[in-house]
Structures are given as structure tokens and as C-alpha cells.
Amino acid sequence: MLTLAFDTTQGACSAAISQEGRLLANAFMPMQRGHAEHLLPTIEQVRRQAKISYGDLELIAVTIGPGTFTGVRVGLAAAQALAQVHDVSLIGVSTLELLARAAVPRNNDESAGIIATIDARRGQLYMQAFDALGKAVTLPVIDAASPRIAPSSNHSGLIVGSGAEILQSALPDWRIIHDICQPDASILATESKHWRDRASRRPPSPLYLRAPDAKLPTGIKALNSKLS
Template identity: 40%
Template sequence: MAALLLGIDTAFGRCSAGLYDMDAGRMLARAEPETGKGHAEQLFGIIDAVLAEAGASYGSLGRLAVTVGPGSFTGLRVGVSAARGLALTLGIPAIGVTTLETLAAAYAASHDAVLSILDAKRGEVYAALYGRDAMLLNGPAALAPKELSEFIVPAARARSLALVGTGGAIAGSALPDRDVVLLSETAAVDIAVLCRLAAGRDAVEAPRPLYLRGADAKPAAAAGLFAMTGESAPQSP
């Protein structure tokens, strides 16, 4: 039987699931609807549909992958809680991957330096800097745009700096002396990229939401999901 990986992403407006054949290195089925809110109510229906499309079942899964943030507080808790709960129930590993890495990885093979950056509001951005083949050079971090010049120093030798994410225009304005290429201004995670990244790494610990800063108020946890204690809430980007 093929080694199957189920990828889950609820970090932003999409409620996504995808099934990946780790032996063949290809997607078997995927669904990435723009749902806005309501991830908790829709996620398992989407997962069920993806499994059915591929003729697979929960029992045939060998690994799970989930985006851990930064992103929407409620969305992250829904996805991470679902992945942890399934991993515990099925006795399989779950791999957490940051949204910043997933956004950058789609372009890292063709650029020497990629700055994955999200508009975090309140005068800040969430950023992570990657080299060729998505090698992490700095971050992830929450910082003010004026701090980006120092943040990208590890990529100083790169001819140009590729920008991806909703904070791309902010970074371009904050780096007037840097040769930048704006590739994408969205926060839409490609579920296939998430699956590919998770398939190539080992599970070290259970995934946890990546919160780069606290929020003004703490929303209630999504009802009926796997509990995660001791975590502060972020402001959604």
C-alpha cells in the first residue's frame, strides 16, 4: 500500500486538505475552498471528500501535515487540533510547517533569496528569510518594517530579493535601496507544497500553533477540538 500523507491548512481563508502519495511524490486528491470562517464546521467534511476521491480511508494514512502559523488564531487552532487529534487516534506522526516556509517554498528553487512576509497589522509584519531551496536564513519573527534592512542581511550577497506574501508591498517600500522582485501578495497556501515539505522531514514533536506575538484579547478555543493549553493568542495577519 502506498505511503499516504494527509495535509491540512486552515491558517487563512481557505479550508484545505490534500492527499499525497509519498512513494510516488504526487498528489492524489485535493480541495482548497475559500471558506473565510467556519473552518471547524467544514474541515472534516472536506477531508472525508478528499479521501473518498482518492479511494482511501483514515486507516490508510501514514502521516499528517498541518500549517502552524503565523495566521488566524481560530483557524490555526482548528487545523493543528485536528492534526494532533488524528495523529493520536491513528497512531501516526504529524508534521507542522510554518505558513511562511510554505509560501516561500513555491519559489525558493529559482531564487537565491526569498523573503516570506505577512502584514501583521498594528505596524508590524511577520517575516522569514530563506535562501536557495528554502534554507532558513533568519526568522520567523514579528518586527517593524524599519527593521527589515537588518533582518535581510544574511541574504546580502543575493543579486535580488524575492518577496512573497501579503506584506510584499510593505517590504518593497521599506527596502528602497534593495533590488526586490514582488512575486506574490497573497497568503494562499498551496496544499501540494505543504505536503511535499512535510513528506521530506521527520516528526520531532507534536505540532503547535506558531504565535509570534500576543493579541489584545484571547478568543475562545474552537469547541470540541483537541485542547492545547498555555498558549497566548496572536493577532491575525
């Protein structure tokens, strides 16, 4: 299945295209601001690199949060518009799920768990625990760093995401995978088979965990006008 995936939820803008799990093109640009301005050029870059047309797409995958309010809305607005224009199904995947999925190949212990965590600022973390295969075993939460997030069956495991170092202070026996810090659309594209049962013509809902404290930027309106 020819899949376009992208992420703008945190400190990067990334996009990728895969076919049946094989990566055809990808781009990853670290940034704290400017996601709305960079997303469409990044998508166009990977489309050209993959040598496909938008009409060839069979699936669009997008991250739904948690992350920054603006970043989450930018990605969802673009995904919804592209899906409507090109009549393509959508899947939404949480950033915590995506981070955990990236860690699965690095987990050599079937009894060890994976915790994905994102620095939510204000002394809080977005957190969710997964088993060794990346299946969620807790609901996503926002809270201070605490050993309570670790399932009682897991005494050690892997921590990934931008909040990893903060969380490790509460879970010293857990190991950080430092190079899995930001969600990456290349993983979302190549691993989309794990979430394909969510495919729908209806847009996915954002996952905030915290009430938004920002207004929609004008860049999102410009993004929608370009896509329509």
C-alpha cells in the same frame, strides 16, 4: 508515504493528500471565517477523491502558524485528534516555511533569496528570510516592514505571502510572486519529505510570534467532539 496535509492559519482552508510526493487530491477554499466548520468536510472531500481510508495514512502534516489565533488552533486541534485516533505521526511546518518552499521552483537565481511575509495587521508583518533552496537563514520575526530582514548577502530576490506588497516598499529591488499569497496544503503534502525528520507522535507547538488576543471559539470544541 501517504500523507494528509491541511492548513487553516490564514485566509483559506485547504487540504491535500499525496503519496511519495505525488498529489492524489487537493481542495483550496478562500475564507476569512468558518475554518472550524469547513475543515472536516474538506478533509473528507480529499479522502474520498484520493480513494483511501484514514487507516491508510502514514503521516499528517499541519501548519503551525504564524497566522490567526483561531485558524492555528483549528488546524492543530484537528491534526492532534486525527493522529491519536488513527495512530499516525505528525509534522508541524510554519506558514512562512511553506510559503518559501512554494517559491523555490520559481527562483531562477541561486544567489537570490526568498522572503516569506504575512500581514500581521497593526502595521506589522510576520517575516522570515530563506536561501534559494528554501532553507531558513533568519528566525521568524514580527516587525514593521524593513530592509533589515534581507540578508546582507542578498541584494535581490523573491517576496511571497500576504504581506509582500507592504514589504516591497522597503525592498524595491525584490520581486513579488503574486500567486503565492496564502499557504497551500498541496505544497505541504507534496513537499513533506523536506520536514519528515520532524515526525513525532507528540503534537507540534503553535508558532504565534504575537501573544494571542482572541479566545478559543466554540467551533474548536465541536471539532474535537466530531473527531473523538
